[in-house]
Amino acid sequence: MTTQTLNAEIQQPAETPNPLQEVSGSVAVLEALIAEGVDTIFGYPGGAIMPIYDALYDYNEKIEHILVRHEQGGIHAGQGYARTSGRVGVVFATSGPGATNLVTGLADAQIDSTPLVCITGQVFAHLLGTDAFQETDVINITTPVTKWNYQVTDASEIPEVMAKAFYIARSGRPGPVLIDITKNAQLQKFAYSGYTPCNHIRSYRPKPIVRKEYVEEAARLINSAEKPFILFGQGIILGKAEKEFKQFVEKSGIPAAWTIMGLSALPTDHPQNVGMLGMHGNYGPNVLTNECDVLIAIGMRFDDRVTGRLDKYAKQAKVIHLDIDPAEIDKNVKATVPVWGDCKETLPMLTELIEQKVYPQWLEKFNEFRNQEEQICIQPEKNPDTEIMSMAEVLEALNELTNGDAVIVTDVGQHQMVACRYAKFNASKSNVTSGGLGTMGFALPAAIGAKYGAPQRTVVAIIGDGGFQMTLQELGTIMQFDVNVKILILNNEFLGMVRQWQQLFHDRRYSFVNITSPDFVMLAKSYGVEGQKVAQREGLKAALKAMLEHNGSYLLEVMVGRENNVFPMVPQGCSVSEIRLQ
Amino acid sequence: MKQEYTITVYTENHIGLLNRIAIIFSRRKINIDSLNTSPSEIEGIHRFTIVIDETEEVVHKLVRQIEKQVEVLKAYYNTPEEIVWQEMALYKVPTDEIAEKVKVERLLRQYGARAVVIRKDYTVFEATGHREETDKLVEVLAPYGLIEFVRTARVAIIKASKGFHDKLKEFEEAEPGEEVIENEYLSQREALFPDTGY
DSSP states (O other): OOOOOTTGGGOOOOOOOOTTEEEEHHHHHHHHHHHTTOOEEEEOOOGGGHHHHHHHGGGTTTSEEEEOSSHHHHHHHHHHHHHHHSSOEEEEEOSTHHHHTTHHHHHHHHHTTOOEEEEEEEOOGGGTTTTOTTOOOHHHHHGGGOSEEEEEOSGGGHHHHHHHHHHHHHSSSOOEEEEEEEHHHHHOEEEEOOOOOOOOBTTBOOSOOOOHHHHHHHHHHHHHOSSEEEEEOTHHHHTTOHHHHHHHHHHHTOOEEEOTTTTTSSOTTOTTEEEEOSTTSOHHHHHHHTTOSEEEEESOOOOHHHHBSGGGSSTTSEEEEEESOGGGTTTSSOOSEEEESOHHHHHHHHHHHSOOOOOHHHHHHHHHHHHHHIIIIIHHHHSOSSSSBOHHHHHHHHHHHHTTOSEEEEOSSHHHHHHHHHOOOSSSSOEEOOOSSOOTTOHHHHHHHHHHHSTTSOEEEEEEHHHHTTSGGGHHHHHHHTOOEEEEEEEOSSOHHHHHHHHHHSTTOOOSOOOOOOOHHHHHHHTTOEEEEEOSGGGHHHHHHHHHHSSSOEEEEEEBOTTOOOOSBOOTTSBGGGOBOO | OOEEEEEEEEEEOOTTHHHHHHHHHHTTTOOOSEEEEEEOSSTTEEEEEEEEEEOHHHHHHHHHHHHHSTTEEEEEEEOGGGEEEEEEEEEEEEHHHHHHOHHHHHHHHHTTOEEEEEOSSEEEEEEEEOHHHHHHHHHHHGGGTOOEEEEOOOEEEETTOOOSHHHHHHHHSSSOOTTTTTHHHHHHHGGGOGGGTO
């Protein structure tokens, strides 16, 4: 990837200011980013953030700034970066519309616990509340969708506020933080006394103290269980506890199923990985949730798409809930034994106390359901008897070529569910998707960020024809910064998931789901992105291979069945054991 | 079963926190009956007193969400029996009415009301007490030409509380003691699952 350094020869790189030197608020912002180890910013300039961009001109060699095409693209890129790197994503935007364009991404990051620090410019402090040009009440607009936000009106606040922002964004249950900085504070010079990272805020307790007696109770329950079942979520990935989790899974011998946010925390082909939970999850994990005797939920929040009808969810089971966020305990499903804490700490404690076991009969039950699902859903989907291709067979062909080593970024809808169900993963932090908010338009910009977060990895963005059209302007970013992302559009010429619901629950009244598309390949070409379109099965593998082997970004459009449905499915309002295979 | 709960929140003094707390209720379409912010026994620590009518389960979840906010140190919820509380009300009444009618004077005495301002045209009384008391006075003054009425939010003291001084010291430590961390909730749980023999 190259950054445009048009003025590199006339530019003097910024030097770290000496303590007690007078610096501007803008320089203090950038020094904070460097001190926090930030190497990439996704942003878009504008009037109220110009002093920061002016300072950035001298920091070109220390921090790479990626100019996106829309602030929503910027924040989704920040999310993608955070998800594949495990670090805090940083986003710049100007006041007013720049800031309001961040809101969707903030809501997405808030519900999916993605660590972000967003810096927005704001009008001069003396203009606040006067309906000044490009003034909006960003703090109040973003309060419900940020973990923390703060408006800076005096430059001297900046080092401390930035340190708090990074500490809050990444600690405990991570989340997005927004710092709104008035233009006068960006310009103002103040006596800079260096940057001190924050590691304690008295009113903020990111990590509960683990109470050993609860871990002991949990272990006792697990040891006496006959049909225990593990559900795992993104908490494993956010807590960087994949190794600890695998040890727990392997010693306990318990089958484990994942939420889509937890996908890739345990390799797909691990013998105890029994598949996906929830509305379009696998058959066994859903049905057997209502047959297990002990449910061990780790770093997941019992979202309604996972639980289906709550009053018929795992009523027979004792529930052990490991989570770092106390507000999640008992929120949706009552826990018999809550284990509060960082799973990186609690999992090894639990592993030590449990007996090494195997559950051959219990695992066999999962296999039986797997076989039924294979027969009724999976095999027909992978090998359809239609001329037109299915999404599942595209995923299968992709798996063969990537071997499960690629980062898969998905948008929202049918292709997302199919990708999560069929994509193979060997390593953690490989699945990037908009889980909680379900943001169409997420994938293309998130894939850009994902590539910056994991530059050595292949990044494949799987996107529907609808979602792609929501943020396709980010092809411009891909073009300008030569970002090597592989774009795989699964085109069914419908807003497929809505169409599926209209077919199943609204009497096939297809209301505004018939969406037309431009010539995606020609569109990509106009951005200098190579590509091709495949409608015939014979061409699929070669096209996927061409995409993966191409030196640079590539767009592959694959035409798939127009009215294919995603199954299994737990219809809304039904219990997980009422899952339908067709 | 819905009932009245008083929520007490100890917080940092931070602009925007009132909104952050208020939207936890409005997002769930829960009406706040009364909300008061005030200083606490500790300089720099603010105290919110919020009254709502809800089930304990809902209140419990709300309090968890409130405590999750970065600038919130601690949040408690209590039933009316567990607190000592007061509200204050002001009543503006035409002076000629009360001057001429002995009955009004008797009523004011009976409700412990006190004159704050006496002018030729009107008099402002103040009464402090529980809501039923201040409400009742509105009712009985209505026939005598009550011009204006206003009541403050509730302020409440938790009977069992030992104050916040010791807790704050713990909060300022990098590694606080167990009791400060949200564990009083965990301690209460023992009774919640008797069938498992905990």
